[in-house]
Amino acid sequence: MRTRFAPSPTGYLHVGGLRTALYAYLLARQTKDNFILRIEDTDQGRSVDGAVEQIVHGLAWAGIAPDEGVVLENGEVAQTGDKGPYIQSERLELYKKYADQLLHDGFAYTCFCSPARLDEMRKQQQADHRAPMYDRHCLSLDPEDIADRIAAGDKYVIRMKVPHDELIEFTDVVRGEMSFRGDTIDDQVLLKSDGFPTYHLAHVVDDHLMGVDMITRSEEWLPSTPKHLLLFQAFGWPAPTYAHFPLILNKDRTKLSKRRNSVSVNGYREKGYLPEALINFLALLGWNPGTTQELFTLEELIEQFSMERVQKAGAIFDTEKLDWLQGQWMRKFSLSEFASRIRELVGEQYPAALADTEFEKKAALIQERITFFHEAPDMMSFFYTEPAVRMDVIANPKQKVTADILPDVVNILIETLGSIHEPDWNLESISSSLIAAIDASGLKKGQVLWPLRAILTGREYSPGAFEVAEVLGKETTLKRLKGVFA
């Protein structure tokens, strides 16, 4: 199944767009066919510089880079495939040619109506409580007049002539049987006066020429599908299958917008979200596996995705679950993978980390606490620098640690830990000897372990005292303990 993602380069890659792209990608992968990226830059006024780069890089980051069309080659935007060009502004002659064909075959007509006239017409129709539709003012112009006016430089568009007596029926893969009456369909503009096609013409021409047989797009396109079907019919081309995915919504259930949400894929990337988490989250927004599985790799999605389990109703974009998935994915990495992914980052602030043979052991202590990679340097700082130890952190009323017992506590710690032989310095010996010492002292665990942890890390929250002491080693541990009152 050849599928495609066809965004307009009007800005960054949108999370809604990414989900549409993901589903198209999964479908193509399932059938071992190509996933195409086509750029729909037919609105000259709305195209934004750099948007194509954002889109291509965004898809690559998410792990669903296109196989054909506009792709990334050695980090540069390029085009690949034998059905190109894949950027619509480079296909203008093609649209003109096919528009002329429709004109010739009587499926379209030339229209000279000015925007001002159309505006006036719509206002009147609305005032009369009629559906705003083109009134076919130019439907039956004399062919010679048309030629003269064009020669004279008059602005014109080409409109499709919708057969009012037809009933257009089709089956949408996610929605089922659909039908529209021809007389409720407007004579859509196909070719604009600037020579660019509208979406409608471009979609039909391109998807036919590019061999796309499954059109996946979001629900907002459902009402214009009959126009597209009529065009396929007029050209004598086989119609593709359509699948309209549910919309992603703001909290107030309106169509997801950047005004009310953070919708830029790059924004999530910059905040530190993993592509695995975002993809997992987006996949589940409008689709479910029919099982209780919540965590999906891209591979698993390819195996399990099915159109039958795509939701019909729109889904609110609520990122609470994304945050949970982010945590799950951070923990899902093997330790060596996790360590290697944060090593550079930590190394930037603490160069010692780069050559640290104990790095993995340290990384292990933060993996279950971390949410974003960029938190790693801070979370690991006490392994590489002497923490600034504040009395108000060490003394903790909740743990019944008061300033007056601290000297005794520190002494117990220094004595107990100091008596462990260097080669025996491990989690087991540290914890058992400390527990024994605590029992003997009559103090509570928290009264001894909280200060130990606070002194070693300088923090209220951190990995456990035993673990930190073990990884820090006997020498550093004792040095920090002895330094508290120095």
Add this chain to the structure above:
RNA sequence: GGCCCCAUCGUCUAACGGUUAGGACAGCAGGUUCUCAUCCUGCAAAUCGGGGUUCGAUUCCCCGUGGGGCUGCCA
């Protein structure tokens, strides 16, 4: 206004005529614990309304209601 789509916990969703309406996130309460996080247990939480069809409707049909999309020489 016209056309079209949709409707289960707060959110994402399962149940394709028979279930105490299930799961996950979030919430709340416990447990584990030196803190935080993780983890574990439990609690609370939903079928929009009305008619049909049926022995039986979340499920099928109709009518409402509600929400949404489209209605551009935007996509």
